[in-house]
Amino acid sequence: MLLQGKSIVVTGGNSGIGEAIVLAAAAEGANVTIDYVTHPEETTALIAEVEAAGGHAVGVQADITQAADLQKMMQTAVEAYGRLDVLINNAGIETRTSLLDTTEADFDTVMAVNMRSAFFGAQAAARQFIAQGGGGLILNISSVHEDWPMPGNIAYCVSKGGMRMLTRTAGVELGAHGIRMVNIAPGAVSTPINASTEADPAKMKALDAAIPLGRMAQSSEIADVVVFLASGKAGYMTATTVVIDGGIMQGSVGL
Ligand SMILES: NC(=O)c1ccc[n+]([C@@H]2O[C@H](COP(=O)([O-])OP(=O)(O)OC[C@H]3O[C@@H](n4cnc5c(N)ncnc54)[C@H](O)[C@@H]3O)[C@@H](O)[C@H]2O)c1
Numbered sequence: 656m657l658l659q660g661k662s663i664v665v666t667g668g669n670s671g672i673g674e675a676i677v678l679a680a681a682a683e684g685a686n687v688t689i690d691y692v693t694h695p696e697e698t699t700a701l702i703a704e705v706e707a708a709g710g711h712a713v714g715v716q717a718d719i720t721q722a723a724d725l726q727k728m729m730q731t732a733v734e735a736y737g738r739l740d741v742l743i744n745n746a747g748i749e750t751r752t753s754l755l756d757t758t759e760a761d762f763d764t765v766m767a768v769n770m771r772s773a774f775f776g777a778q779a780a781a782r783q784f785i786a787q788g789g790g791g792l793i794l795n796i797s798s799v800h801e802d803w804p805m806p807g808n809i810a811y812c813v814s815k816g817g818m819r820m821l822t823r824t825a826g827v828e829l830g831a832h833g834i835r836m837v838n839i840a841p842g843a844v845s846t847p848i849n850a851s852t853e854a855d856p857a858k859m860k861a862l863d864a865a866i867p868l869g870r871m872a873q874s875s876e877i878a879d880v881v882v883f884l885a886s887g888k889a890g891y892m893t894a895t896t897v898v899i900d901g902g903i904m905q906g907s908v909g910l
Pocket of ligand 1: 667693
């Protein structure tokens with residue numbers, strides 16, 4: 656198994672991409688800590704699913720915008736499994752607002768959930784990694800919009816762009832400790848965050864037409880790459896972004 660005995664924390668782990676990561680990591684032998692803020696019943700059901708398949712998972716209710724909660728989250732993993740090997744900053748939100756109509760509250764919330772939490776989560780994880788003797792991995796679920804404008808979703812794009820520079824800079828700073836940091840940039844993935852798009856056949860038709868592979872990704876296709884990056888098979892990758900987008904960032908050739 657690719658992740659046998661690794662202690663892995665997943666933020667926003669009880670839905671969408673986070674849930675798929677929990678299931679894929681546990682299936683590869685990881686000891687998983689599932690962070691969540693809402694729907695504790697979904698976390699309970701997910702833990703039961705992991706355990707029924709012979710895996711190990713614990714849950715922790717932690718709001719990642721709060722430094723004290725981030726500490727609680729790391730502590731839960733260390734208490735449950737004796738150490739921390741991988742932090743996956745997955746939780747994220749968007750407001751679908753433009754520059755002209757984004758409020759201060761919208762902006763602050765998106766930045767706090769998407770970027771500030773990745774910054775201070777990375778800091779807390781790196782401190783734990785160093786206390787353990789070095790090594791370790793921080794993975795951020797960023798987005799193609801870390802680099803590719805999405806008009807009408809500007810705070811989201813700014814937050815993901817910040818994640819990109821966080822990973823490049825912290826990845827360089829942490830290299831001396833053997834700590835790696837990598838962003839994953841998905842394109843469109845079928846999860847609750849895209850519920851309104853998926854409910855609109857016209858929007859879906861336009862989206863599928865813009866994707867060279869002709870469809871959204873499934874969450875499990877993102878989780879498979881997470882498993883690879885967290886395994887011993889990606890040990891020379893750091894301070895960079897892995898794009899998983901079905902080709903969408905290359906533009907709509909032929910339209
Ligand atoms: N679905 C896509 O098309 C897509 C594309 C690119 C990137 N992403 C990114 O993938 C990540 C996961 O999103 P998803 O698509 O699975 O959507 P989702 O809505 O299912 O997952 C987001 C999770 O974040 C959690 N969360 C929100 N605020 C939180 C807080 N303060 N503390 C802890 N958890 C919090 C939510 O409860 C939820 O579980 C996000 O960072 C998103 O930006 C998604």
